[in-house]
Amino acid sequence: MEITFWGVRGSIASPGPDTIGVGGNTSCVEVRCGSTKIILDAGTGIRALGDKLLREGSVEASLLLSHVHWDHIQGIPFFVPAYVPSSQIQVIGSANGVMSLRDALAYQMTAPVFPVRLDQLGAKIDWREVRSGERFQINDVVVRVARQNHPGGSFAYRLDWNGRSVVYATDTEHFACIDPELYALARGADVLIYDSQYSPDEYRGTAPGNSKVGWGHSTYVAGVELAKAAGVGQYVLFHHDPRRSDAGVADLEEKTRELFPNAVAAREGMVIGLDSVARAA
Template sequence: MMEIKFWGVRGSIASPGPETAAVGGNTSCVEVRCGSSRIILDAGTGVRKLGDALLREGPVEATVLLSHLHWDHIQGLPFFVPAYLPSSRLSIVGSAHGVGSLREVLSTQMAAPSFPVRMDELCAQIAVREARPGEAFDVGEVHVRIAKLNHPGGVLAYRVEHEGRSVVYATDTEHYACVDPALRALADGADVLIYDAQYTPEEYRGDGGRSKVGWGHSTYVAGAEIARACGARKLVLFHHDPQRTDAGVAEIERLSRELFPGSVAAREGLCIHVEALARAA
């Protein structure tokens, strides 16, 4: 079975407070359980609580798939307790997109004076490997495919498949005038599409303020369009703007459901049982 759980759903910067408590204020982190395999999509601040939860089950073995290396997607790694334990086995997959190596960039955020513990002092068994667009590989019984999307500095999208079920993680991507052909191909027939919906169309255009065109993020309207085009069962609106209140997220969810009924806004703690979703279709 495949189960998806959301541990961090915000973009750009963590945003705790009473006006964001229902949706959650942690940055990007999604757990995908496929049988005995554990896949972690991004390691924003939400990965801290995920690490604590995994440790309650015993020794941790997991693969972390990083979309890119902006801080809101990696800043939880130094606080991921399993990385400090010799019993843990972690594989970190991603790309530095031509700026040094993946290991070098991850080590930099833990270098003095920014952090007191160096990455090479972590006690877990940690394997770091570079990923390339178009690549496919297996993690146990899980098959992973990668595509490059549209974001300043580069970003990777992942398709995770297990026993005929699939989830596509496409955050920090900006839509084009047409449906992105790379994402459409990656998400074709996916059970769940997790998609960047940081802005409303009005915010993206800059109605009454500064345009967000070129900032590397998208809208629920573009998400509904790609979900229809690829035949996804469920669209999960993700990477909420840090200033978006709980009520604001609920309104985006409502509007998205008018365009694609299978829409839901990501909230911390949301669990999606993909097999049950498929049976209900």
């Protein structure tokens, strides 16, 4: 199992000289389990991933969407494998209470917003809507789904393969206690990728700026609490605030390591091989 980060920002892409080290693309993570290719979210980072996949040959992949807020789907119209007839893509996510998963993705590709409609894409695309608590397989990868606390709803996913596991839990806001659904999902996972957009002061509004309570995002301290309680092997800070510079991300990373030594801030191009991660207790 190998994890590659293609987009690590939240809310909106943030290119520039102060963010070039961490990267400015929005959420997209690739997980390879043997020959099985799984993509977690389709933010702007998926564009470069698509180019890489095409260089390797015909594309067969599954795309798991946490939710359909723009920063998690805006890369789909620029994911070139979706235009190639030989590509086979399975899109997995949830209905949002307003429209189906397919209709939501088609909505962002309608005139006058975009010149190509979803139904004009050349790839073979299959659609699957899942529910919280569901368990299913993608080839020999076991996938589990949990509901998260986010405006409009979002899903966390756990991937288990060959005795190793990764949990992807972005766009979630912590509670006064550890979220019991995320705890159950993350228990014993080798890697936890967690929404760590804010510091506690930023979240409460005691740092410069408004309170972020109710915005649907979390802090590195809440991430540490979950990682410790669930006994995960490595904690990855993810969904960085678009205003946070490379130096700011490094500062949060250092503060997190004081609480949970095996922590790292996600950066574009970073690769985590599960063979190099100590197994969870």
